[in-house]
Amino acid sequence: MGLILTFAEQRDGKLRRASLEAVSEARRLSGSLGAKVASVVVGSGVERLAAELGSYGADAVHVYDDAALGAYATEAYARALANAIAAARPSVVLVPFTAMGKDLAPRVAAKAGAGLVSDCVALAVKDGKLEALRPVYAGKAYAAVRWAGEPQMATLRPNVFSLGQPEAGRKAEVVKGSVDTRARARVTATHATAEGKLELTEAQIIVSGGRGLKGPEHFHLVQELGEAFGAAVGASRAVVDAGWVDHQMQVGQTGKTVSPTLYIACGISGAIQHLAGMSSSKYIVAINKDGDAPIFKVANYGILGDVFEVVPKLTAAAKAYFAAKG
């Protein structure tokens, strides 16, 4: 019987949603692969997270619980995951494609000599082997990728794989492990940059602003619309490069690639590198006064109009809608 191993990222003792998405996907694949599911959790005081991973489908949880593992450190965490791979010999290893996963997975792949496929948006089993689908050129094309040999290691794009239904009381066996916790690079402090703000790559709704807003002094219109929708706020490269907003808000090929259920583009013309970062959104709304703007080619709903007139009306209407909905 084969095994699918997932890395369960936690921050401050809480499992990331992307970690639960990875276990859910492992559970879905386990039937066609005839495999069991195990997760690896690394940190301090994290053994209690095994129950939640169990409820989402882990049959076993490898726990590396050590006070010295409280803060993420690449070398120590990589040793733990590589240790679990060496012990459990999985045929598949799934890691969330988060800031931590992006940092960790390659180091582990080099330790394990494993082929790694990054930023997968779909996985399928063909002839008993895994096949991954991943966007390339920031979504301007999709590549089907297969592995030679095992383990078949993949990182999964957050917000794409759906969460399974947790089964309360479903138990996972806890396997305790320990590793050398030394690391030459360490976190000395963490500063929240977006206190209370939603992270773009994890948001279900994104409201984004572009050059049509004419100046940084008008960007608040987009922020207010975002608040009304409970959305994360993004921006086009043009306004980031012009210094209106921080680059962390940039959506597109040299910024963040996002796949929310709803993306509202305000005054964004839709340069090819912007479309590359958001055209996998489920529903796209474009508000622009230029009817020839490329953004209308990818949108489900379009409003041909002035952002200065339409956006405030939409903010007011959304506030009323969500207030009535309660």
Place this chain on the structure above:
Amino acid sequence: MKTIVCVKQVPDTETRIRILPEGTGIVETDVNWIVSPYDEFAIEEALRIREAKGGEVVLISLGPDRVQSALRNGLAMGADSAVHLKDPAFEATDALGTARALAAAIQGLAPFDLVLTGQQGVGTDNCQVPGLLAELLDLPQVTMAVKVELQDGKAAVTREIEGAHESWETSLPAVISAQKGLNEPRYASLKGIMAAKKKTIEVRDAAALSLSPEALAPKVRVTAMELPAPRPSIRMIEGDPDSQAKELLRLLHEEAKVI
């Protein structure tokens, strides 16, 4: 300070992507090739470090003959020398094989203080080489850096994560990957472009790096490529702004069911 910068040549981000008939890659004719934007941040950071601390900046790029123009761009910005890793076996390899070739070349340049890369190669978007390199070279790593400050034998690095910045401290040598926000890359001056023409680019193949065919055998391969499914056709919402706003909310609720 000796800093080694890994440079990847990629299609311009405005490139319209066309897929080869056999479906395993993109059509490269008419592609405008550029230095991957994140690698430009890495080159710029290396130049600033040299300006502050002295030393040298060495560029390495892996790929066919065309990557020499990416190396010339970096030399024109001010890098001192460049190494071009060129071998038919490199063309067929994956990220791990690429990292093995880069690691072998970097070891040949020892002693060095720092290896800088972009946080990802634009286009393939794997984000793998920095971590692979660090492990293969047995060095610490800090990825997605938006600030790097060198101190005695160590570096203080600010790393971007979801909704936060982390302060890291690492011993040197280390592998650090550059995120947008690290700096504003300079343009090459005319003088720099002229000087770059006189700088030598050393070419090395797999044999020169003692890399066996097994080490370069790809562990992953693209079996098919396709363009994204076409988006459904648009529905334009008419009327004055107030009724447009209300109609949009109705459609998002009743038709799309996303709110």
